[in-house]
Amino acid sequence: MPAIEVVLYSGAIGLSIIGLTGLLLLNNVFRMLLALVILESGVNLLLILSGFRLAGVAPVILPEQLSNLSAIVMNDPVPQALVLTAIVIGVGVQALGLAMILRIKAQYGTLNMLKIREQLEFDLAVQSGVATPVSAHSPVSLASGRERQLSNHKDEQ
Amino acid sequence: MRNIAGLLFAGGLAFLLLVLASYLPYGQTPMFLGDAILAHAPGEVHTANIVAAVLLAYRGIDTLGELSILFTAAAGVGLILGHRSLRSDSAGVNGAVNSEQHSGFITTRAVDLIMPLLMVVGFYIIFYGHVTPGGGFQGGVILATAFFLPVLVRPGTRIEHGVITLLEGLAGSGFILVGLWAMFYDQPFLQPIFDSFLGTGPLGSLWSAGSLPLLYLAVGLKVGSELAGLLVTVSEVPELSETNISDADDINRK
Numbered sequence: 001m002p003a004i005e006v007v008l009y010s011g012a013i014g015l016s017i018i019g020l021t022g023l024l025l026l027n028n029v030f031r032m033l034l035a036l037v038i039l040e041s042g043v044n045l046l047l048i049l050s051g052f053r054l055a056g057v058a059p060v061i062l063p064e065q066l067s068n069l070s071a072i073v074m075n076d077p078v079p080q081a082l083v084l085t086a087i088v089i090g091v092g093v094q095a096l097g098l099a100m101i102l103r104i105k106a107q108y109g110t111l112n113m114l115k116i117r118e119q120l121e122f123d124l125a126v127q128s129g130v131a132t133p134v135s136a137h138s139p140v141s142l143a144s145g146r147e148r149q150l151s152n153h154k155d156e157q
Numbered sequence: 158m159r160n161i162a163g164l165l166f167a168g169g170l171a172f173l174l175l176v177l178a179s180y181l182p183y184g185q186t187p188m189f190l191g192d193a194i195l196a197h198a199p200g201e202v203h204t205a206n207i208v209a210a211v212l213l214a215y216r217g218i219d220t221l222g223e224l225s226i227l228f229t230a231a232a233g234v235g236l237i238l239g240h241r242s243l244r245s246d247s248a249g250v251n252g253a254v255n256s257e258q259h260s261g262f263i264t265t266r267a268v269d270l271i272m273p274l275l276m277v278v279g280f281y282i283i284f285y286g287h288v289t290p291g292g293g294f295q296g297g298v299i300l301a302t303a304f305f306l307p308v309l310v311r312p313g314t315r316i317e318h319g320v321i322t323l324l325e326g327l328a329g330s331g332f333i334l335v336g337l338w339a340m341f342y343d344q345p346f347l348q349p350i351f352d353s354f355l356g357t358g359p360l361g362s363l364w365s366a367g368s369l370p371l372l373y374l375a376v377g378l379k380v381g382s383e384l385a386g387l388l389v390t391v392s393e394v395p396e397l398s399e400t401n402i403s404d405a406d407d408i409n410r411k
Contacts, residue, residue: 002183005183005184009175009178009179009181009183010175013171013174013175013178014171016174017167017170017171017174020167020170021163021164021167024163024164024166024167025160025163025164050181050186050187050188051186051188051191052183052184052186053184053185053186054183054184054185058290059195059206059207059208060205060206060207060208060289060290061199061205061206061207061360061361062205062361063205063359063360063361066199066360069196069199070196074195074207075186076186076188076190076191076192076195077191077194077195077198077207077208077210077211078188078190078191078194078211079191080208080211081208081211081212081216084208084212084292084294084295085212085219085220085223085294087294088223088227088294088297088298088380089223089226089227089230091298091384092226092227092230092231092383092384092387093230095230095231095234095384095387095388095391096230096233096234096237098391099233099234099237099238099390099391100237102237102238102391102394103237103238106394
């Protein structure tokens with residue numbers, strides 16, 4: 001197995017795994033978005049590698065090459081076209097995720113996923129009128145969350 | 158516990174992928190489609206850049222779908238951040254401190270100088286997309302950067318959303334119109350057209366490849382206006398002034 005192959009494949013797979021691990025382990029929502037970006041680039045690299053040929057050139061034809069077209073080895077253009085659009089779409093998806101994060105920050109004032117989940121459960125319970133999931137031994141954050149919720153309601157009114 | 162499970166999962170997946178990769182033939186493509194396209198594209202589509210031929214001729218409808226995905230993302234950002242409560246008070250605040258928020262003389266002048274050059278480079282990459290490695294997607298991103306740089310150095314600058322939306326709609330409908338134009342010649346939707354006057358030059362010249370440059374121009378304008386609109390919408394969100402110290406603590410603790 002040539003050394004360059006090991007480097008390229010383990011680089012692509014390693015990037016994907018770093019991104020995936022970040023998605024699984026991080027609690028900060030913005031960092032999760034960055035992990036998603038890393039995961040995307042790893043997957044794109046893997047896709048590009050599938051169209052790679054040893055001694056291949058970029059699939060652009062020069063006019064003087066037209067006569068002996070079969071003599072030149074070119075890389076597969078299909079994965080390149082796929083990745084080209086995937087990168088641009090990735091930017092769009094990242095912008096959408098960033099917009100959601102900005103909204104979450106404006107609404108809850110935190111980026112910690114655990115806190116956001118707590119507050120979301122509380123809000124859902126308030127909206128639907130069921131008993132709030134608060135026990136007598138509830139942590140402090142829930143209580144402060146409730147106060148914040150009440151003050152928000154006052155502000156809106 | 159959750160961390161250990163996540164690490165185990167990631168490690169297992171890495172092992173699986175590495176084992177799979179070690180069985181792949183390296184240096185030769187596993188697909189036959191690319192070879193067929195490489196053999197036929199110069200004669201069929203007359204583009205020097207075969208990636209452009211794949212993108213606009215062989216997978217034209219997919220590209221239309223990808224443009225619609227971009228549109229959906231932009232519409233989603235507008236829906237999430239366009240709420241009045243998020244931006245109502247921002248105009249006054251930003252307008253008041255506008256002059257103090259400038260990034261300094263050198264940066265603003267440099268951006269004023271660079272912006273037209275960036276526009277030229279973007280349009281060059283779009284127009285030569287079927288001849289050189291480039292095209293609508295890359296050029297569109299450069300155009301979006303050219304539009305966004307002035308907003309970046311002068312925070313609080315209001316940009317007219319109507320122009321961006323109009324350009325975006327025109328580009329999108331232009332792409333579909335070129336596709337419908339092919340049906341006028343009894344061809345399938347989005348089939349490349351080689352008319353008597355349209356793109357009849359020899360391979361490698363600017364005036365070649367039929368209707369593909371028109372499609373690439375539409376893609377470039379669409380991507381550019383879409384991304385510029387996205388960036389401007391995100392940048393118009395008022396400064397999240399409630400940034401408290403607790404978040405910084407959260408980050409530091411990890």
